Structures are given as structure tokens and as C-alpha cells.
Amino acid sequence: MAENVKFRPSDANHITRSYLDSILIEERLIDSGIPSTKIELFGETYETPIMTPAFSHLHVFAPEREDGMCEYARGAKNIGALNWVGMSENEEFGRIAATGARTVRIAKPYADRDKILDQFAFAESVGAVAVGIDIDHSYSGKGGYDLVQGEKMTGLSSADLRELVSSTRLPVVIKGVLSVQDAVKCAENGVQGILVSHHHGRMPFAIPPLMVLPEIVKAVGGRMKIFVDCSIDTGADAYKALALGADAVAVGRALMQPIIDEGALGVEKYMRRMNDELSMIMAFTGCKTVQDIEPTALWINGRRCEK
Template sequence: MQALPLLPYLAQQAQAKLPVDIWHYLQSDAGCGAQLQSNEAGWQIKKLIPRPLTALHHPNTQCTMFAEQWAHPIMLAPVAYQRLFHADGEIGTAVACNAQQGQMMVSSLASQSVNEIVKQAQQPLWFQLYWQGDRARTEVLLRKALAAGVSAIVFTVDAPVKQALIDLPKGISAVNLAQPLAMQALQAGQSQVFDGWMTQAPTWEDVAWLRQQVTIPLLIKGLMHEDDARRVVALGCDGIVVSNHGGRVLDGTPTVAAVLPEMVAAVAGQCKILVDSGIRSGQDVFKALAMGADAVCIGRPYVWGLAAEGAMGVAKVIRTLRDELEMTMALTGVSSLAEMRQVKLYV
């Protein structure tokens, strides 16, 4: 019998089923776990006031963005190598997402073909793009995603230095990449960071170039500084995903919940604002939307579901978060996502 709430229960089941190294890869952050915990706490310290007796007029959680309409604002963040966690992989996740009338971002490091993932999802999906070291290689991956029929590109810029690494088992790889990105041999006295990784990292000039290549919505993922938000708007991008990569890149950053209001103010409605990192409940979703986000992204929670129960587990996670969001709306007297913007949060 399940004694725990669903998400902790699925996390427990996932840990029991996964090899130790794969579980550690999924749960690791850039430090000793403190960033992951602070991400979660950042949402939890925000408090809500109940509003009983409020009449709800046609309550719903519908979310519309870039001419797409979903039943809820809970998106699935890009997670690499999902066949590490279950044989269903990204296809299972996509099928579950479609069944729950939502949207997902397919990772550049997906372990299944982006074309097949989109085909099995039976809906256009979003594609998360990693820079491939130069424009030519990046364009090859971009064109492959566009040919598969993706409806938005999410360019992740906050992980030029990789912290969470794993030796992949035989049969699992980033199948959509032409070939692994190889580092040039370092000379004596050169830096692995400055003369290695950072020579293949994107710049603002590359963002401007990418904007010219993409006619569908382009979002920039991994920004937390208001000046960067304003620069994204100036370059004509369509959205920002405010994120610290789930704590997996730079340890000791502010929580996403702490910087979200500044980012919302900086863009002043000129582009969409999404947010991830530390979302663990429907109440967290509500708080993010009340603070100005247009939608939220979850990562580890749906992978717990995938590892524990395959596609069905992913669907359970999405449905549970949506149920919790609806309960929070009912208890705070809110009928729609738009009305959440009027809700005051307390600390």
C-alpha cells in the first residue's frame, strides 16, 4: 500500500529500481545538495492566504502560448538520456504528456530519435537546443529538429561547463547528434575551462544568429539576471526560461523564486516567462504563476514517475500536480491563470 504522497513515493520507487550511479546522476547538483534543497525551499517559503466563500466563475487551468492551447501550464523540462531511467524513454514521456494535454521539451541529448518522439506524441513538441561548438554543427541539429515538426526551440545557455556527468551504458546515447563534440587537445599550461569548454560555448552574437535561423518561437533557457532578460527581448526572442538548471551547474545561486519577480519586471510583458528548478507541487506551480510566470517546467518529478512506472508514472505526476493546482485555486478563490497574477504572496 502506498503510504507516502505520490511524488515522494515515486521517488522512493525510482531509487529502488535504478542502479546507484544512475540515481545519483539524476539527483545530483553542482554542490553537495544544498542548491537543490534551496531551490525547493524558495517556493515553500512563499505563503498563501485562503479565500473561502469566493464564487468561482468557469474555473479552469487552460494555458495558451504561441497559438498552442494546453489543459494546464505544467510543462515537462528537457531531461537527457531518458532510456537510462526506463525502456519507455522519451517516447513514453511524450505519450504521457499528450494524454495529459500538455507540452514537453525534447532534449538535444534525447536517447531516442526526435522524429520518432514527435511522431509518437501525435502533437508538435518543443525542442531544447544545446550549442554544438560552432554554428555549422548547431544548424545541423536545429534542422533535424525542425524537420521533425517541433513547434518551438528552447536554447539552453547556462551549462557551458558540465558538472553532472555519467558513463552511459551500452546502447544508450544522444542519438540525434551527428557525433560527440570532441575537445581539442590542450597544450601545456592551458586551462580545461578557459581553453577547452569555453572555446565551444555560445555568445550573445550566436543568439542573434540563431534568431535569424528560426521562424518558430525561440526561447532562451537558463537566465537569472535582469540585464540578460532585457537583452533577450532586444534580440527579438519570444521567451525566457528562468532557471538555474535544477542546481546542476553553478552552486550557490539565488533561488529561481527569488529572482523571478525581477525577470518579470525586466521583460515587462514583451516576451513569455517560463520557470523551472525546484517545482515539486501544484502549490509551487500556483506561486510561480502568481509571481508572473506564464508556465512552469518540471524535471526530476516526472523522471521519478518514468523510472517507477514508465509512461503511466509520468502521466500520474502531471495529473497529480494539476489536481494540486486546482485545489490551490479553489482554496484561494482563483478561477483562472490570469486571476493568479492578482494574488499576493507572503513570506
């Protein structure tokens, strides 16, 4: 019996999957048409609101692929999606940028602040779209500051956010926002985008991003770009996040097997399938553009979502 239990009850991934699946979609077919999934972000146009995740260390997690980080960047480029990259040294980030994929660089909350500033400056020099930090990697599973690949992390203050924002001409995106409080602090300190996420369940019982998203959108929507990840595995998942106010979404671990199996082509195929399903649901719900997707087409717990 025990070996059949896939998740602990506190597992935020399991809770998030269940919440996503509890959201239902009504159909609005009359006067509908063929949709476009194009979006604009930070002044550039993308073919899809579905983005790659801020992955890292694929040489460890997908050793079958010699250069998985560049392969998934190429996959993103081939389908016209915005690419994200997590923890990386400048040499690796330079190679990823050289693929031509439009890329956001998410650095770690390194205790060595000069390293963050250096990584931001390097990203700017090789044409990154935006830079940021995953603030949900400050603390370890024991409540101390985290140690990632032997490197010390630390917490970020509002003053740190201001310093980071003023250090670069690129938009700064904070990944790992999971409350209105943090979203407002980001907005007040000049951050231009947040990624609402629990980072595949780093904290037990973390709230599903889509549960808190509407409140975050109400508080800071229009003042910054709002992205979402965590268990966004299908076009339907993406649609629900967009309907609740996300500007774009990132797929995550669902891309691991396609990367391992087919590299860039696997990424391209998986994301295209997601985008096709998103297009289908847009057509079924009368949305001709991504901007037309809105919350009243969704039902949660038998009740229509409000605008």
C-alpha cells in the same frame, strides 16, 4: 552524522526547495468558483500550465524504460501538456515528434554551430512548437568549456542569439536565464521565450528562480513568454511560480521515478496530481483562470508580495 547530511550548504537545489517552501498562500473563498487550468502558448491551447522538463538520455538514467524519451512525451500528450526535450540527435527527436506530443526542442550550446542550425531546421521540419538552447551548459565544473557526451560546448553571445533567431521560423526559447541582464539580452535580440532556471544547481549558491522571477517579469514581461523550472514538484510550487509571473512551469526530476515505474502512465498520473492540486489552490484563492493567479495572494517572510 556526515552520511545524514543530504545537501552541501552551497547546494542550489536545497536553497531553492527552502525558498519555495517559505512562500505562503492566503485564501480568498468568497465569490470563488471552479477553475480552468487551460493556457495558450505560441498560438496553441494546453490543458495545464505544467509542462514536462527538457530531459535527455533516459536510456542511461532510466534504463528500465526502453524508450523513456517517447514515453514521457506520450504522458505529456495524454494530459494535454506541452512537452520539452533536451539534448537529442535528430533520429531520436524525430521519434519523439512522431508521438504527436507538442514539443519544444532544447539543443545544447554546441561549439559546432552548424549542428545547432541543423537541429533547429530538423525540429521545424517535424513540427516542433519552439526551439532553443540551454545556455547554462556552456561551462564545465572547472571553468572551461563543457564537454557533454564527448561533444564540445561554447558560450553564446548576443550576436549568436540574433543568428539563431533569424535561422528559424519557430519561436526561440533560451533555457537557463537567471538574471535580469540575460533576460533583457534575450528580449533585445528577438528571443520569444526564456526558461528561468539554474538547471538543478549547476552553479553553487545559484539564486532560486522564484527569487529573481519578479524582477525578470518586471523587465521583460509581456515582451516574451517566461517559463520556470527547478524543484517545481507540486501544484503548490506551480501556483507560486505562476503567481510571481511565470506563464508556465516545468516539473523536473520529480518525474524520474514515475517514468521508471510506469512510463507514460507514471508521467500522466504525476502531472495530473500536480494539476489537481493547482486547481484546488486556484479554487481556494478565487482564481477561475490561470490569468487570475497573481502575486498579492502570496506572503514571503511575513510580508504580502506586491503586484
